Amino acid sequence: MSTVSRLARATLAKDLRLEWRSKDAINSMLFFSLLVVVIFSFSFDPTAEESRRIAGGLVWVAFLFAAVVALNQTWAREMRNQVLDAYRVSPAPPNALFLAKVMGNFIFVTVLQALMTPLFIVFYNLRALGPAYQLPIVAALGTWALVVNGTFFAAMSLRTRSREIMLPLLLFPISIPALLAMVEATGAILTGEFSAKFWIVLLAAYDVVFTIASLFLFGFVLQAE
């Protein structure tokens, strides 16, 4: 087992243990997503057809905003007692830390999605008219796109004064292609009007490019003052 993989697993286990004890990220994310679902369902009363058209956008906006909460938490934990410095002075490779954080956030957002999806289905009367088996693929690729960029930019904004504002400012513009692909793919699957394949391929390509770029650049971000 390589050093990166061993340390990534150890760091991920540590993060999951910390989250299990504090429940900081998951509680905030759940509360936020729940608010979005309930408020939107009260604000308009769409027909099933309309719901299918707008659900893609609605679902991903809710997950995107909720993910930002988790992304801020993930590094805030490392800043308390300056624990990040203990990692920086160690010979451990930066990529192990980055991968662990990405996987941790991926798990948190996936748990959130698993909990919130039934609510979305009930509140918006959703049913997939297209190939439903593609939905988990879109969810996994879309979530990865959000957390890879989010984890990277959250680390970048760590040492800025207003990092909670900085993260969305950096993350949202660069996530537009991925968001577009997620929304379109989800809409295509729910309505069954067109194929989602192009958007899924775009999302996969986006994930590959940004994962490689983030892994390449994270060392500089971690060691930056």
Next chain:
Amino acid sequence: MPPAVVVTDLVKQFGRFPALRGVSAEFSGGKLYAILGDNGAGKTTLLRALAGLTPPTRGIISMLGTTDLRSVCGQMGYMAHPSLLYDEMSGMENLGYFAGLYDVHNTDQRCTEVIRAVQLDPSLTRPVGQYSQGMRQRMSLARALLNDPKILLLDEPFSNVDLRSVREMVSLLTGLRDAGKTIFVVTHQASLLEGAADECVWMEAGQIASRTSDLAARSETP
């Protein structure tokens, strides 16, 4: 024997504020250095630069014969003023995680050893966040010792630690020094290292003002 640490014309600028202004010095191995000075003298910045946490604006740091600090970071131990520990985890859990970063073998055994060395109980299960400040400082020292480092960089290790524990920590440090480790201790409480430090490095306004063999000699230097 070549010096363990060589610093040449080290400058660190924070914006327009020069925290270090051309520090040059050689430090032999197997000695305990007390780095002393007023607030803002540059002690912590010097220590962070040696640890590789603060890249210098100019100048060279050579440690254990290399200027690539990353390549020797596994042979360094660093203790900062904050604990560098996760408040939600116990001492053993914290050290277990950090031991993994240094690829320490027999992790449990080593963690138990260093926790006992700082006079704490390895079987304590309560989270570090519930420790007293003194206990946290000692656990932080235990973390810095995990990888059996050749060079120890300690920033204010005695702050908020009771006198009896300080004596035990100083005794531990002198023992490590006698075993050949090079130790740098940044402290305001110079008197606590009296008789233990091999050399006192006095800093003023980002420069080394003087180096004396004992605390009393400072008053004799101009």
